[in-house]
Amino acid sequence: MSTIRIPDVTLNDGTRFPELGFGTYQLRGEEGIESIVAAIGTGYRLLDTAVNYENEREVGEAVRRSGASRDTLIITSKIPGRHHGRQEAVDSVLGSLGMLGLDRIDLQLIHWPNPSVGKYVDTWRGLIEARERGLVRSIGVSNFTEAMLTELIEETGVVPAVNQVEMHPYFPQERLRAFHEAHGIRTESWSPLARRSELLTEQVLHELAMVHDVTPTQVVLRWHTQLDSTPIPKSADPDRQRENADVFGFTLTDEQLAAISALERGRLWDGDPNRHEEM
Ligand SMILES: NC(=O)c1ccc[n+]([C@@H]2O[C@H](COP(=O)([O-])OP(=O)(O)OC[C@H]3O[C@@H](n4cnc5c(N)ncnc54)[C@H](OP(=O)(O)O)[C@@H]3O)[C@@H](O)[C@H]2O)c1
Numbered sequence: 001m002s003t004i005r006i007p008d009v010t011l012n013d014g015t016r017f018p019e020l021g022f023g024t025y026q027l028r029g030e031e032g033i034e035s036i037v038a039a040i041g042t043g044y045r046l047l048d049t050a051v052n053y054e055n056e057r058e059v060g061e062a063v064r065r066s067g068a069s070r071d072t073l074i075i076t077s078k079i080p081g082r083h084h085g086r087q088e089a090v091d092s093v094l095g096s097l098g099m100l101g102l103d104r105i106d107l108q109l110i111h112w113p114n115p116s117v118g119k120y121v122d123t124w125r126g127l128i129e130a131r132e133r134g135l136v137r138s139i140g141v142s143n144f145t146e147a148m149l150t151e152l153i154e155e156t157g158v159v160p161a162v163n164q165v166e167m168h169p170y171f172p173q174e175r176l177r178a179f180h181e182a183h184g185i186r187t188e189s190w191s192p193l194a195r196r197s198e199l200l201t202e203q204v205l206h207e208l209a210m211v212h213d214v215t216p217t218q219v220v221l222r223w224h225t226q227l228d229s230t231p232i233p234k235s236a237d238p239d240r241q242r243e244n245a246d247v248f249g250f251t252l253t254d255e256q257l258a259a260i261s262a263l264e265r266g267r268l269w270d271g272d273p274n275r276h277e278e279m
Pocket residue numbers: 022023024025026048049111142143164165189190191192193194195196200217232233234235236237240241243244
């Protein structure tokens with residue numbers, strides 16, 4: 001089967017970044033490796049992992065087995081809450097490199113800000129150092145609010161390249177996306193399919209799927225890309241991986257985008273970064 005070509009955008013540090021990537025949460029063991037190899041074969045180049053997914057080893061192994069040229073792939077990992085702090089963050093990156101078996105991480109994020117711990121600015125300084133040392137190419141954050149992003153920028157002068165946040169039609173993140181756009185931060189959507197839930201049974205998605213001769217899932221993923229966010233859908237299944245990547249052959253109108261955003265009702269669970277913390 002042919003490889004799907006996923007378009008790129010340019011991040012604020014000048015690097016290229018796919019408009020759609022692949023989530024790997026819960027893909028572990030031999031089956032996980034095979035799923036990730038299949039995804040790379042389908043055309044995904046952006047792979048999303050984290051220390052806390054406990055599958056960096058599998059992601060690295062899939063990269064090697066896929067036979068894909070290393071430079072075409074963008075491997076993302078994330079610093080867990082228990083590694084916050086400047087030196088701890090650098091050590092965490094070194095640990096991730098060891099687990100991945102790679103000599104560079106392409107995009108390194110802070111997984112959650114954990115505001116009660118009060119160390120996300122120090123952690124950010126650690127990522128800046130990791131970038132200066134060539135351990136990582138791009139640096140960004142995940143689950144950061146406008147206020148937290150502003151603090152990072154004011155304290156260090158370094159604007160994150162990416163903020164990976166919960167985003168799907170039930171939680172379109174309109175305000176935060178406008179802030180990102182004003183500051184040149186790329187939005188990346190986690191749980192872009194709302195972890196499947198009942199989202200994919202919504203009538204408006206089925207109607208638009210009929211109009212464009214695609215599936216409701218493809219309508220949702222195209223909505224993300226047209227709102228300038230990079231979704232990272234996870235699927236263990238090669239057929240669904242292909243369906244999820246094959247979304248660049250049609251275009252939703254502004255009215256159709258608005259009809260999808262009108263599904264807004266809030267977060268999937270209480271993942272408000274002002275309160276939710278993960279170690
Ligand atoms: N930064 C953070 O705090 C954070 C938080 C959550 C997630 N993430 C990242 O975001 C990624 C994606 O989020 P997610 O895994 O929570 O949820 P998701 O991608 O929204 O949904 C995944 C679920 O949808 C199913 N699915 C995928 N494609 C489908 C299709 N075409 N038709 C029907 N069902 C489909 C999958 O099942 P099958 O596997 O059986 O296809 C799986 O159950 C994660 O893997 C992780 O990398 C980051």
